[in-house]
Amino acid sequence: EAQVTQNPRYLITVTGKKLTVTCSQNMNHEYMSWYRQDPGLGLRQIYYSMNVEVTDKGDVPEGYKVSRKEKRNFPLILESPSPNQTSLYFCASSYDRGQPQHFGDGTRLSIL
Amino acid sequence: GENVEQHPSTLSVQEGDSAVIKCTYSDSASNYFPWYKQELGKRPQLIIDIRSNVGEKKDQRIAVTLNKTAKHFSLHITETQPEDSAVYFCAASGHAGGTSYGKLTFGQGTILTVHP
Numbered sequence: 001e002a003q004v005t006q007n008p009r010y011l012i013t014v015t016g017k018k019l020t021v022t023c024s025q026n027m028n029h030e031y032m033s034w035y036r037q038d039p040g041l042g043l044r045q046i047y048y049s050m051n052v053e054v055t056d057k058g059d060v061p062e063g064y065k066v067s068r069k070e071k072r073n074f075p076l077i078l079e080s081p082s083p084n085q086t087s088l089y090f091c092a093s094s095y096d097r098g099q100p101q102h103f104g105d106g107t108r109l110s111i112l
Numbered sequence: 113g114e115n116v117e118q119h120p121s122t123l124s125v126q127e128g129d130s131a132v133i134k135c136t137y138s139d140s141a142s143n144y145f146p147w148y149k150q151e152l153g154k155r156p157q158l159i160i161d162i163r164s165n166v167g168e169k170k171d172q173r174i175a176v177t178l179n180k181t182a183k184h185f186s187l188h189i190t191e192t193q194p195e196d197s198a199v200y201f202c203a204a205s206g207h208a209g210g211t212s213y214g215k216l217t218f219g220q221g222t223i224l225t226v227h228p
Contacts, residue, residue: 035218040121042219043156045216048214048216050214097205098143098144098205101216103156103157
């Protein structure tokens with residue numbers, strides 16, 4: 001089954017404790033992306049990757065890091081999480097940019 | 113960079129009526145415009161998309177129109193049903209050479225409620 005898998009689905013943590021949200025897709029997609037969703041703000045792109053070892057900033061990259069060492073994986077790293085990063089996060093992938101994106105089920109992060 | 117504005121933020125209709133959601137974008141280089149539907153507690157899912165070389169696209173009860181000159185595009189849902197109730201997002205993505213190439217910028221979302 002074609003899917004985008006995110007882990008964990010839920011996480012409550014404290015300020016400053018490094019965390020990683022993993023994202024994996026099994027569709028051999030070139031393009032992967034991370035979004036955060038906040039009430040009234042829609043989905044905002046954090047980082048995207050158009051291929052292995054190619055990553056670019058989206059509209060809200062501050063406080064986040066990503067890596068794309070393999071085609072299927074695109075982890076999101078919060079080196080020193082802060083309460084303003086409490087949000088619902090979605091990973092998505094597509095065959096290429098400008099193509100329909102498949103979203104994961106989301107990760108709800110709460111940073112106290 | 114790209115800026116996408118979406119209106120209205122909430123829309124309430126009676127079952128069987130039509131619903132229209134409108135979006136405007138700022139980057140004239142944008143060339144791909146998808147619409148996503150997100151049901152409560154679920155992931156966003158693509159319902160229809162349009163590219164800049166096309167003015168209108170239909171898929172059963174759903175249609176999207178694009179006006180490149182005015183830089184706006186709209187989602188039209190006819191014969192609405194209660195299961196159409198969800199949050200709808202428009203988005204815009206640019207092409208090579210544009211400032212929004214590779215990015216996908218979303219509108220703020222529209223909460224559609226269809227009353228039986």
